[in-house]
Amino acid sequence: MASAFIGSSVKTTKGPSVAGTLAETVAAVSRWGNQPSSEDVEEMIRDSALARHAALVKYLENKLAQAKGKLKKVEKALAKVQENLEPTELPTDLETISDEERFLFRKIGLSMKPYLFLGRRGVFDGTIENMHLHWKYRELVKLIVKRKNIAQVKHIAISLEAESGGVLVSVDKTTQGYAIIVYRGKNYMCPQALRPGNLLTRRQALARSVELQRYEALKHHITDLQERIELVTSELEEMEAGKKFEVHKALYSKFDDGSIPNEDEEGEEEPFSEVEDPKSEEGKLEGQSMIPADCNLRYQAL
Template sequence: MAYTLSCVQSYNEKIQTSVNSLKNEDTASNVFHSKGGRILCGSAEYMKDLSKEKRMDMNDPNSLLDELGPRFKDWSGCEPVPVDADLLPSEVPGYKPPVRLLPYGVRHCLRNQEMTRFRRLARTMPSHFALGRNRKLQGLAEAMVKLWESSAIAKIAIKRGVLNTCNDRMAEELKNLTGGTLLSRNKDYIAFYRGNDFLPPVVVEALKEREKLTDVQANEEDQARQRASAAIESKLKASKSPLVAGTLTETLAATSRWGNETSSKDVEQMRRDESLNKHAALLKYLEKKLALAKGKVKRAEKALAKVQENLRPADLPVDLETISDEERSLLRKIGLSMKPFLLIGRRGIFDGTVENMHLHWKYRKLVKLIVRGKSFAQVKHLVVSLEAESGGVLVSLDKTMKSYAIIVYRGKNYQRPHAVRPRNLLTRRQALARSIELQRREALKHHISDLQERIELLNYELVRALAF
């Protein structure tokens, strides 16, 4: 259905013009209109229409590239035209990689952000060289080093249509010849950064001159040292007085002046005095260690008392429930054959132990406790504490292969308390702290006893040596 209204036709014309403008938007940036028609931005006609300032900016890289070598004639990209690297000499006599020296506090390699920034910059900048061969690139390397004096990045375009081109080999060869940092490479371009340790030729010449001056000064110092040593030798040869240092004459003179040699008795006495002094020094050292150990024992006892402030042990009940011998033997047999048990470790008895006993008594009449690494006296003390805190009846205390087994009966009139975990015992963390302090105190006591034995032995040896 067609509309012949004027407003509809004007609207269609506006839509068509906007679509045409969008289609030509991509080519507008690279195409300019002049009186004679359209001109590409990289063509020679476009260069003629530029102003003098813009033309000077374009001539600076052109003059630099003219110094590096001949241009690539079949270039189809934008200005400036790159240098044809295949026309540069394949081997340069006496060529060496440039001298490099990393300044203090500068990283040798680029960070990730710096690498990304340089890659973006290399992507937008024009190419400096056009390369088609893989090996013998000393002329190109020399030109790149010269380019790095004014530009931090050297961009190389790979020629299209050339057979057997390998950008990997090209990049490896150039990296070995120049020592630069490879930014990126693909089938079209290779970009190199000159590196943070690159030195301009002016700085290299200054360093070489400084090195020459240092060598000259070192040679002058060596010659002066040789002249001084020769003068000293001539003076020694000229002196006619006999040398007596280290000779028998000097020894006899020293003996007559400062006394005769010591006898064997004097030597023996000196040795005895030296041994006594060693014993006295060792005794003093051991006494110092003993005083230090006693101070540590006092601190350990103080810490133990601080931990045990929260411990308020319960007393044994007056009316203990009794069981007959037959019941005891039967309960003992049942308890030893039980598989579930409670393990009493280094913490000893704390609130969690009594809580677990009540949880066991919820489903069975007996509870089996295993104690390892403790003496019989310590186990008896634990049994008394268990009876008092839990309110159960001790059935038996048996010695097994590697531990002690304690069987506790809950009693005939057992009633589960409201608070399963008692408040008068230590917590798990406090029980561990108490165990550590007890272990420290026990170790210090053994250490003190050893020190006292050694001190007594040294005193006896000193008295015996003084008696003789």
């Protein structure tokens, strides 16, 4: 009885079956198409790499245009900050000291424990005021400057000499940093106004330091972007010329989107870390004086 019920429930298919036949194969091939060959795969990879490099060049060019626009804004802000800055030029009749006096002053200055620490603000009106306050009780003043470039240190030393009216003795590299020794002069007269009016204030000097740091960072960023654009453009020209290239190198170039800083990363600035005052230990001389004996250095405007 059960077998009869099962047999009656099964429906018989009408017409011939096409499963596994030539007709099914022809229909599948016409529907799904032929599988791409290895040459077709390489051609698709090449086209993808070309499109990717072209998009990368366009992206870098946009970033370069944005960086140049920011650089112009920084230049305007820096010019606005330095409106009140009128640096003093070195006088033609500078007081001179003999080699023996210079050697003695340099030795005494390096052994001095009291000093002035020159931070990221550079030379401003408060720096000159502190120098005159030091000269009330001693003939020499010792300033510690922490800079990586000796040219910047020499520029600061000449600026201090011109603004204070003293005589630059030497610039030496010590364990604390660069030590600038300035002699007040034989005919020193304390001025009535200790703070010169032609220099920036403390707040303006800090604003100038921030803008200068932003300016240097943008210049470095623009140079880096230009180098990247040249490299990617040369790779793109080689690929368009039909030269052989590695597939993986084309797909995973070192100038991928992850290595390029986005706008959020560019907008964020690293916080300024306060420089702690160095310990008041005696500076140890590590080399010869950076300033020649004649000290005939020309003052450059800040």
